[in-house]
Amino acid sequence: QITLRESGPTLLKPTQTLTLTCTFSGFSLTTNGMAVGWIRQPPGKALEWLALIYWDDDKLYSPSLKGRLSVTRDTSKKQMVLTLTNMAPVDTATYYCTRLVEGPTIDYWGQGTLVTVSS
Amino acid sequence: DIQLTQSPSFLSASVGDRVTITCRASQGISSYLAWYQQKPGKAPTLLIYAASTLQSGVPSRFSGSRSGTEFTLTISSLQPEDFATYYCQQLNTYPGYSFGQGTKLEIK
Numbered sequence: 001q002i003t004l005r006e007s008g009p010t011l012l013k014p015t016q017t018l019t020l021t022c023t024f025s026g027f028s029l030t031t032n033g034m035a036v037g038w039i040r041q042p043p044g045k046a047l048e049w050l051a052l053i054y055w056d057d058d059k060l061y062s063p064s065l066k067g068r069l070s071v072t073r074d075t076s077k078k079q080m081v082l083t084l085t086n087m088a089p090v091d092t093a094t095y096y097c098t099r100l101v102e103g104p105t106i107d108y109w110g111q112g113t114l115v116t117v118s119s
Numbered sequence: 120d121i122q123l124t125q126s127p128s129f130l131s132a133s134v135g136d137r138v139t140i141t142c143r144a145s146q147g148i149s150s151y152l153a154w155y156q157q158k159p160g161k162a163p164t165l166l167i168y169a170a171s172t173l174q175s176g177v178p179s180r181f182s183g184s185r186s187g188t189e190f191t192l193t194i195s196s197l198q199p200e201d202f203a204t205y206y207c208q209q210l211n212t213y214p215g216y217s218f219g220q221g222t223k224l225e226i227k
């Protein structure tokens with residue numbers, strides 16, 4: 001059974017750094033073509049694609065957030081970590097961890113975690 | 120950046136209706152397009168990938184097609200559980216996998 005679960009802080013102050021962890025099971029990030037990534041959704045708004053990290057440690061970032069965003073992985077722990085610096089109220093959103101397979105296709109999503117940025 | 124424009128943004132329909140949602144890409148993305156359904160408070164679920172391939176377990180009343188840079192999602196006969204918001208997403212690698220702005224499908 002494939003699952004992804006997001007964990008991390010629910011409330012941050014402006015200028016702080018967000019660190020979210022995605023813990024996954026049921027597949028390996030070392031499988032050729034596999035990737036794990038992040039998508040976010042501000043309350044009542046559309047989905048926004050953020051980043052991906054691939055089976056070979058290649059990384060892909062949203063151009064609009066590239067300077068603030070980084071992703072890393074720990075294949076032995078089956079975890080992937082997102083870091084987003086200089087958080088602002090506009091970064092308030094539900095953050096989803098996702099799996100991408102060769103195709104490419106995003107076929108599994110975590111349940112999401114709401115992160116609120118407020119002073 | 121590749122922009123996706125979905126239309127309409129809102130759609131009111133009745134059970135049994137046939138509905139079509141369109142997603143237009145600002146440049147060529149081949150068939151690297153997916154459709155998702157999202158219900159309130161839930162994560163999106165994959166309906167269609169590669170423009171027209173039905174994800175396993177998705178009812179056959181859902182279908183997708185492509186004509187150049189225009190993609191369509193069709194629901195042949197709306198069921199009560201289909202009222203939700205639908206998003207398209209392009210998966211042409213560079214510069215990133217952007218989404219459309221969504222189409223909210225409501226009960227008439």
